Structure formats: structure tokens, C-alpha cells
Amino acid sequence: MSRNSLIYLLLFILLQFLLVEINCEVKFPISQRYFHTTTYIDNKLYILGGRYTSDDTIKTLGREFFYLDFSTGFNTNSLTWNTVNNFVPQHHGAATVVGGAQNDTLFLYGGITNYERMSMVYSFNPKKSWMIPTLEGNDGSEVNRKAFLTGIADNGKMYLWGGTEMITRYYVNDMLILDMIDLTWSTGSLINAPIPRNEYGATLLPNHKIIYMGGSNGQNLGIGLDKVYMYDTINDSWATQVTSGNIPSRRFGFSSNLALDGQRLIIFGGYNVPSKEATYVLDLTNFNWYVPNINGTIPSSRAYHRADVINKYLVVTFGSGYNNSKEDDVLLLDISNNDQYVWTGYYAISDSAPSPIDSKKSRNYKLIGIIGASVVGSMVLIAGTYYLHRWNRNRRTKIAVHPPSGKLDNQTGQKVVLTMVNDNGNNDQQTKQ
Ligand SMILES: *[C@@H]1O[C@H](CO)[C@@H](O)[C@H](O)[C@H]1NC(C)=O
Ligand SMILES: *[C@@H]1O[C@H](CO)[C@@H](O)[C@H](O)[C@H]1NC(C)=O
Ligand SMILES: *[C@@H]1O[C@H](CO)[C@@H](O)[C@H](O)[C@H]1NC(C)=O
Ligand SMILES: *[C@@H]1O[C@H](CO)[C@@H](O)[C@H](O)[C@H]1NC(C)=O
Numbered sequence: 001m002s003r004n005s006l007i008y009l010l011l012f013i014l015l016q017f018l019l020v021e022i023n024c025e026v027k028f029p030i031s032q033r034y035f036h037t038t039t040y041i042d043n044k045l046y047i048l049g050g051r052y053t054s055d056d057t058i059k060t061l062g063r064e065f066f067y068l069d070f071s072t073g074f075n076t077n078s079l080t081w082n083t084v085n086n087f088v089p090q091h092h093g094a095a096t097v098v099g100g101a102q103n104d105t106l107f108l109y110g111g112i113t114n115y116e117r118m119s120m121v122y123s124f125n126p127k128k129s130w131m132i133p134t135l136e137g138n139d140g141s142e143v144n145r146k147a148f149l150t151g152i153a154d155n156g157k158m159y160l161w162g163g164t165e166m167i168t169r170y171y172v173n174d175m176l177i178l179d180m181i182d183l184t185w186s187t188g189s190l191i192n193a194p195i196p197r198n199e200y201g202a203t204l205l206p207n208h209k210i211i212y213m214g215g216s217n218g219q220n221l222g223i224g225l226d227k228v229y230m231y232d233t234i235n236d237s238w239a240t241q242v243t244s245g246n247i248p249s250r251r252f253g254f255s256s257n258l259a260l261d262g263q264r265l266i267i268f269g270g271y272n273v274p275s276k277e278a279t280y281v282l283d284l285t286n287f288n289w290y291v292p293n294i295n296g297t298i299p300s301s302r303a304y305h306r307a308d309v310i311n312k313y314l315v316v317t318f319g320s321g322y323n324n325s326k327e328d329d330v331l332l333l334d335i336s337n338n339d340q341y342v343w344t345g346y347y348a349i350s351d352s353a354p355s356p357i358d359s360k361k362s363r364n365y366k367l368i369g370i371i372g373a374s375v376v377g378s379m380v381l382i383a384g385t386y387y388l389h390r391w392n393r394n395r396r397t398k399i400a401v402h403p404p405s406g407k408l409d410n411q412t413g414q415k416v417v418l419t420m421v422n423d424n425g426n427n428d429q430q431t432k433q
Contacts, residue, residue, distance in 0.1 A: 030081050032329060033061055034304035034320040035092035035148070039106045041126055043071040045308060045315065046084070046106060051092045053320045060090045060114065068317075068330065070310050076328040076345045087130045088122050089115035095151030097158050099180035100125070107158055107180050112147045112166065120145060121178065135183040143185055146172065148198035152210050154233045156181045159188070159210060161231065163198045171196035171217050175231065192238035194229040199304070201256030201267055205284065208233045211265065215252045222252035222271070225280075228287070245288035248280040249273065255307035257314055259335055266292070266314060266335065269321070271303040278302075279333075279341075296343030299331050312336035313347065 036050030044067040051060055065086035068079060094111025098104070106124040120137045124130050137143030149163025160176040173196040175188030200215025200223070213228040225248050230239045251270030259266055265282040278301035281292045305319025316331040334342040 030064070030066065030329065031061070032320075032324045033318045036061075036306060036318060037094055037096040037108065038306040038308055038317050039096045039098060040070075040308050040310060041098055041104060041106060044069055044082075044126070045310065045317070046124075047317060048086065048088065048096070048108070049091045049094055049111065050318070053324075060092050060112070063088065063090055070315075070347065071349070073349055074347050076330045076332060076347070079328075079330060084126075085129065089113050089118045091115070091118060093147035093164075095149050095158075095160060095163075097151040097153035097180075099153050099156060099158060101181055105180070107151070107153075107178070109151055109158065109160055109178065110146045110149070110163070110166070133183050135178075136185055144172075144174070144176065146176070150200070150202040152202055152204050153180070154204055154208055154210070157233070159231070159233065161188075161202070161210070161212065162194075162196060162200060162215070171198055173197070188231070189236045189238060192240065193231075194238070194240075195223075197223055197252075199252040199271075201254055203256045203258055203265055205230075205258065206262045211256075211284075213256065213267075214250065214254065214270070216271075222250045224250040225267075225289070228282070241287055243282065243287045243289055245283075245290055246280070247289050249277055253303035255305060255316070257307055257309050259338065260309070260312065261338065264338070266333075268307055268314065268316060268333075269302040269305060269319065271321075273301045273303070275299070275301045292341050293339060294333070294341045294343060299327055299343060309335070311349070313344075 030047075032053045033050035034053060037048050039046045039048075046065065046067045048065050049061060063086045064083070065088070066081045066083045068074075069082060074080070088108065091111040091113040094108050096106055096108045099107050100123065104125060104127070108122045108124070109120065111118075119132045120143055121133055121135060122130060123133050132138060145166040146160065146163035147166055149160055152159045152161075156179065158178040158180055160178065162171070162173050164170070165172045173193050174190065175193065177186045177188055178184075179186070194212055195217060197215035197217045201211075201213045203211050205211055209230045209232050211228050211230055214223050214225050216222045226243055228241050228243055230241060231237075232239070248267065251273050254267050254270035254273065256265055256267045258264075259281070263284050265284060267280050267282070269278050275298055278298075279292060279294060280289055282289050299316075300322040302316065302319030302321045305316050307314055307316045309315070312334055314333040314335050316333070318329050328345065332344050332347055334344050
């Protein structure tokens with residue numbers, strides 16, 4: 001390897017490192033979206049896909065993929081998004097869960113896309129990267145593509161009930177099951193299954209039953225919550241359960257999550273649901289609905305958002321129905337006390353005193369790291385340029401004697417620089433709004 005290309009290679013590696021570091025954190029707000037997916041792996045909430053709320057002409061978002069770090073405290077009014085490389089085509093309305101042999105891999109199924117060649121299933125392991133698993137239906141069409149459904153993981157399988165079938169655009173009620181370890185498809189029972197619908201609520205209960213409720217089957221107001229449906233993942237059977245109490249209004253596009261005690265279900269939002277009627281709780285011991293006591297500033301209701309229980313919080317991300325210049329994209333409902341939930345703007349990692357200072361500190365350290373790396377990088381760059389300049393001067397005299405070898409060396413150098421610019425361009429595209 002010539003000295004020239006060695007220096008270029010070193011510079012290239014260094015610049016790559018700097019680019020990755022700089023692209024890693026995004027301080028500016030991420031555009032508001034809905035029909036995205038959220039997936040919680042190893043203290044990080046990954047967000048992918050969705051539609052713009054602002055620009056209805058573009059509709060489907062770009063290929064942004066980013067996460068919010070839950071290992072440290074933060075304020076929802078100054079979030080730090082971390083961007084990650086992505087090769088899934090732009091899409092919305094897909095379903096994701098965590099699975100795989102190590103239970104550390106994101107599996108994405110279905111969704112709407114303009115990109116013909118979007119595979120049916122993608123997987124993402126934070127320690128490795130994106131993959132297109134080798135499985136039936138990933139290149140052909142043996143498996144139905146569905147959208148606007150919720151994926152539920154249990155027993156190493158991804159349960160994909162109902163939604164909209166993308167070829168016919170019909171509401172469906174089939175149970176599609178992806179074995180995330182063997183990478184095979186199967187289907188579940190249709191006997192006593194609920195009527196077809198999309199944008200329903202779905203939650204896995206501790207007894208390996210998935211509870212389904214509400215949703216849309218084309219009627220304006222959605223399906224009522226006076227009945228809920230339980231799919232037993234152990235013996236592949238459906239049962240219907242009538243509910244009682246203060247039954248919420250019919251709805252779709254809402255979220256449903258298990259409370260910390262595993263004995264109640266918290267639903268939030270829905271399309272055209274007033275803020276005061278956004279949050280309800282279903283007691284799973286008697287299937288009685290009630291309105292929980294909530295302190296803090298009641299946010300606007302949201303539709304097509306996502307909600308995840310992380311530590312003691314119900315974490316609501318994005319959605320439609322709120323003005324993001326007035327409300328934060330991420331909402332936190334402290335659900336640690338079943339008698340009194342609290343909307344809060346601060347995520348604390350432990351009960352002991354909040355740590356906004358700590359989080360600032362860690363960000364500062366990261367900043368110092370980036371600045372330090374930049375300084376070192378600049379020094380290497382300057383030194384490299386100096387040596388290159390000197391070498392070039394020497395070479396010029398050489399070229400006069402041996403033009404062909406000089407030209408070749410020059411081309412090698414050019415090639416490396418071009419690759420660098422390309423990578424930069426791609427990265428820019430992915431992190432741009
Ligand atoms: C897999 O991880 C999720 C959290 O990411 C957890 O809720 C679930 O219980 C885990 N499943 C298994 C089988 O370990
Ligand atoms: C499945 O198991 C549940 C108990 O979890 C039981 O009530 C139900 O009858 C079983 N269904 C079938 C079809 O075996
Ligand atoms: C909730 O608000 C009530 C008054 O509206 C107050 O008495 C109570 O201490 C608050 N609880 C919490 C946990 O903030
Ligand atoms: C959002 O709120 C801002 C500030 O109050 C306002 O200027 C803007 O018109 C609002 N946007 C919408 C879509 O209501």
C-alpha cells in the first residue's frame with residue numbers, strides 16, 4: 001500500500017468515526033408523525049416509519065430510524081434523539097415486536113409502502129444491524145401483507161391478528177403467526193374470532209392471552225369496548241368477555257397497555273376522542289372499566305400514536321391530534337400508584353431524587369468527547385494534508401519520469417474520497433427531516 005492511500009485510509013476511517021459520532025445525536029425536533037412503530041430494546045425506545053401529520057402530500061415519512069435513551073433521566077421538552085442507520089424502505093402502519101433467540105431483535109412485519117420491493121419481514125439487532133430474514137413470503141406473495149395492526153410477541157412467536165389486507169384493502173380477522181426463531185409462518189384459529197377490524201387495542205396478559213378490543217371496521221366511530229376478545233396463545237382458541245362499569249366510548253387508533261401490577265389495562269386516546277375521555281382503565285379481575293384519578297396537565301388526546309410501559313411510566317410517542325408547538329411529542333404518565341396516575345414532563349430513572357443534572361452532565365461528556373475527537377481529527381487532518389502536500393511535491397517530480405504509476409495512485413486516492421462523500425450523502429439523507 002502506498003503512503004498516499006494509507007493516509008487517505010486513515011483519514012477516511014477517522015472521518016467515518018467523526019460522522020457517526022456527530023450523526024448520533026439530533027438536538028432539533030423530529031417531525032411529528034403517526035402510524036409509526038415503537039420497539040423497546042435494552043433501555044432504548046426505537047422509532048421507525050410513519051406518516052407526517054403536517055404534509056399530507058408527502059404522507060409517508062422517509063427512512064428515519066432513531067431511539068430515545070431511557071437509561072438516563074430527561075425532560076420531554078428537550079429530548080435528545082439518537083439516529084441509527086436504516087435500510088427498511090419508507091412505510092407506515094407496520095407492526096414490530098422484540099423476539100429472536102436472545103430476545104434482543106426487532107422484527108418488523110407488513111405496513112404500507114410505495115416501494116414495491118419492500119420485504120414482508122425485516123429484523124434489526126442493535127448489536128449487528130438490519131437483516132431480511134430468509135423465510136417464505138419475503139420474496140414471493142404466499143403471505144398476506146397487512147397494515148394497521150398490532151404485533152404481539154409471546155412464546156418466541158409474533159402474533160399478527162386482523163388489520164387491513166393490502167391487496168384487497170379489506171378489513172380482515174385472520175391470525176397470522178411468525179415463529180421468530182424457526183422463521184416459519186403459521187395461522188391461528190378463526191373459530192369465535194372477533195369480526196374484522198384494524199387499529200384496535202391489543203395487549204399480552206400474564207396468562208398468555210392476548211386481549212383485543214375496539215378498532216375500526218369502516219364505521220365512523222369505531223367498535224365498542226363493551227366486549228373484549230381473548231386469544232389464548234397456548235391452545236390457539238378465542239373467547240369473548242363482556243365488560244361492565246364506566247364503559248369508554250367506542251374508539252379506534254388508541255393504545256392499550258398492561259399496568260405495572262399486571263391486573264389492569266390502561267387505554268389512551270383514539271380518533272376523535274375528547275381529551276377528558278382519553279384515559280380509561282379495565283380491571284382484569286372483574287372486567288370492570290373505570291376512569292382513573294390523574295394529576296398533572298391533561299394532554300390533548302392522540303390517535304395513531306404508540307404507547308409503551310417503561311419502568312414506572314406509560315410512554316406515549318407522537319400521534320395525530322396534538323399541536324407539537326404546544327405539546328411535547330413524548331408524554332409520560334407515571335403509573336406507579338394505581339390510585340393516582342400523574343402526567344409528568346420528567347423521566348426519572350429511580351424514585352430517589354430526579355437527576356436532570358446527571359443527564360446534562362452525561363450529554364456534556366459526550367459533547368466533550370465529540371469536541372476532543374474533532375480536535376484530534378483536525379490535527380491528524382492537518383498533519384495528513386501537510387505530509388500529503390510534501391509527498392505530492394515529491395511525486396510531481398516523479399510523475400515527470402513515470403506518469404502511469406502517478407496517475408494510478410491518484411485514481412486510488414480519488415476513489416477513497418468519492419466513497420467518503422457518498423457515505424456522507426446517504427447519512428445526511430437518513431438524518432434529514
Ligand atoms: C423479551 O423482552 C421483553 C422486553 O424487551 C420482555 O418484556 C419479555 O418478557 C422478554 N421475553 C422473554 C421470553 O424473555
Ligand atoms: C384453552 O385454555 C383455556 C384456559 O386457559 C380454556 O378455558 C379453554 O377452554 C381452552 N380451549 C380449548 C379449545 O381447549
Ligand atoms: C394530586 O392532586 C391532588 C389535588 O388535586 C393533591 O391533593 C394530591 O396530593 C396530588 N397527588 C399527587 C401524587 O401529585
Ligand atoms: C399550533 O400552535 C401554534 C402556536 O400557538 C399556532 O401558531 C399554530 O397555528 C398551531 N397549529 C395548528 C395546526 O393548530
